[in-house]
Amino acid sequence: MLDRRSFLNSVARLAAFSSLSGLPLTRALAFDGQSTPAMPPQSLYERDQEAFWAALRDQYLIPKEEVYLNNGTVGSSPRPVLKSVFDSFLETERMDQEDPEQYPIWGYEAYAAYRDVLAQFVGATRDQIAITRNATESNNYIANGLDLKAGDEVLISDQEHPGGEQPWNLRAKRYGIVVKRFEIPKPPKNAAEILNRINDAITPRTRIIFVSHITTTTGVVLPAKEIAALARSKGIISAFDGAHVPGMMRLNISDLGCDLYTSSPHKWLQAPKGSGFLYLRDDAIMNRMWNTIATHGWDEPQLKAERFQHIGSSNVPLLAGFRAAIEFANWIGMERIEKRHRELADLLHGEMVKRGAESWTSSDPALRCAIVTVNVPPSKMPDLEYWMWKQHKIRIRGGAPHKIRLSTPYYLQKSDIQRFLEKFDGYKQQA
Numbered sequence: 001m002l003d004r005r006s007f008l009n010s011v012a013r014l015a016a017f018s019s020l021s022g023l024p025l026t027r028a029l030a031f032d033g034q035s036t037p038a039m040p041p042q043s044l045y046e047r048d049q050e051a052f053w054a055a056l057r058d059q060y061l062i063p064k065e066e067v068y069l070n071n072g073t074v075g076s077s078p079r080p081v082l083k084s085v086f087d088s089f090l091e092t093e094r095m096d097q098e099d100p101e102q103y104p105i106w107g108y109e110a111y112a113a114y115r116d117v118l119a120q121f122v123g124a125t126r127d128q129i130a131i132t133r134n135a136t137e138s139n140n141y142i143a144n145g146l147d148l149k150a151g152d153e154v155l156i157s158d159q160e161h162p163g164g165e166q167p168w169n170l171r172a173k174r175y176g177i178v179v180k181r182f183e184i185p186k187p188p189k190n191a192a193e194i195l196n197r198i199n200d201a202i203t204p205r206t207r208i209i210f211v212s213h214i215t216t217t218t219g220v221v222l223p224a225k226e227i228a229a230l231a232r233s234k235g236i237i238s239a240f241d242g243a244h245v246p247g248m249m250r251l252n253i254s255d256l257g258c259d260l261y262t263s264s265p266h267k268w269l270q271a272p273k274g275s276g277f278l279y280l281r282d283d284a285i286m287n288r289m290w291n292t293i294a295t296h297g298w299d300e301p302q303l304k305a306e307r308f309q310h311i312g313s314s315n316v317p318l319l320a321g322f323r324a325a326i327e328f329a330n331w332i333g334m335e336r337i338e339k340r341h342r343e344l345a346d347l348l349h350g351e352m353v354k355r356g357a358e359s360w361t362s363s364d365p366a367l368r369c370a371i372v373t374v375n376v377p378p379s380k381m382p383d384l385e386y387w388m389w390k391q392h393k394i395r396i397r398g399g400a401p402h403k404i405r406l407s408t409p410y411y412l413q414k415s416d417i418q419r420f421l422e423k424f425d426g427y428k429q430q431a
């Protein structure tokens with residue numbers, strides 16, 4: 001590892017090159033003890049929770065005048081994560097690894113030190129986890145890797161992300177499988193309402209139930225454990241797109257009992273973009289999955305899940321940032337994070353309902369966490385979305401014709417929520 005002086009010297013050389021070449025160099029590279037805000041003491045949480053979260057806000061490069069309400073699309077990596085990435089680049093690109101066969105690529109190796117930390121965080125074992133680049137890549141492994149015949153059915157919801165739905169549509173168009181959809185109510189009253197719709201859509205030809213654990217459309221938290229149990233009782237494979245879950249709420253995949261699970265931790269865990277994973281429950285499901293990227297190790301079942309991360313040259317510094325994101329979340333505590341997410345979302349949801357918004361967010365606390373989705377006619381999208389950003393530096397996610405999806409990351413301040421609400425009120429008055 002680089003010591004502090006070597007790191008700063010490397011940054012200085014990079015800055016000099018940047019100046020000569022005309023390339024911009026972000027101030028974020030200056031991660032020395034003097035310019036980087038200190039992490040708050042753990043004891044501050046017990047004394048003053050709002051002060052604790054406000055201090056954590058300083059770990060993000062998002063300008064103070066910006067209100068960021070769109071972790072549902074992508075999160076902002078905090079300073080410790082960025083520092084890990086930059087440090088790793090400066091270390092690995094020296095090409096002085098101790099082993100002459102070791103290079104700064106990870107697409108052919110086990111990288112147990114990274115997978116062990118990830119597996120512990122999500123409630124799995126190393127052999128069940130493959131590090132990938134995002135949930136879309138992992139979902140494509142599932143859709144293209146399972147043996148299915150023409151006429152076999154895959155059951156999905158009507159709220160799947162394109163990265164979850166389209167791999168199945170490709171398989172259907174090319175090989176004749178059937179993609180069936182069930183509708184998730186907007187909003188669902190309770191878990192039973194969702195489970196009944198899934199159960200009613202199952203046929204003798206259903207081979208896989210593939211659904212989001214938390215949907216991208218409305219942010220509803222599906223009853224994953226119950227869905228997995230339903231699938232298992234009927235001999236059906238259960239697979240979940242968990243892009244929104246790690247970092248938003250506590251996750252124990254083993255406890256869910258599902259066969260397959262994917263994620264994109266660049267959202268709520270705020271890991272580097274290009275971070276993902278694929279979970280495979282046991283040998284039974286691993287042996288039914290073909291690799292769809294073939295390189296060294298693809299036909300070595302003893303590698304277990306590892307063979308699905310053999311993708312050719314990739315990016316070691318992103319792994320360093322991925323691990324740092326997990327360590328950052330563990331330092332805060334997922335129990336604290338989830339509690340904060342729910343409190344902020346409840347506050348924002350209640351205020352929007354008071355203003356006459358039509359809620360797509362469930363009234364059942366078990367079916368919601370840190371995403372609030374409402375319809376606000378006659379306000380139209382993307383007009384409101386662009387007005388909020390261009391005029392007031394508030395980022396939201398709009399959907400035609402009148403939908404707003406609002407994310408509440410833990411570092412969000414209650415004053416930020418109030419600012420959004422004031423601007424929303426002003427927009428309605430001028431509309």
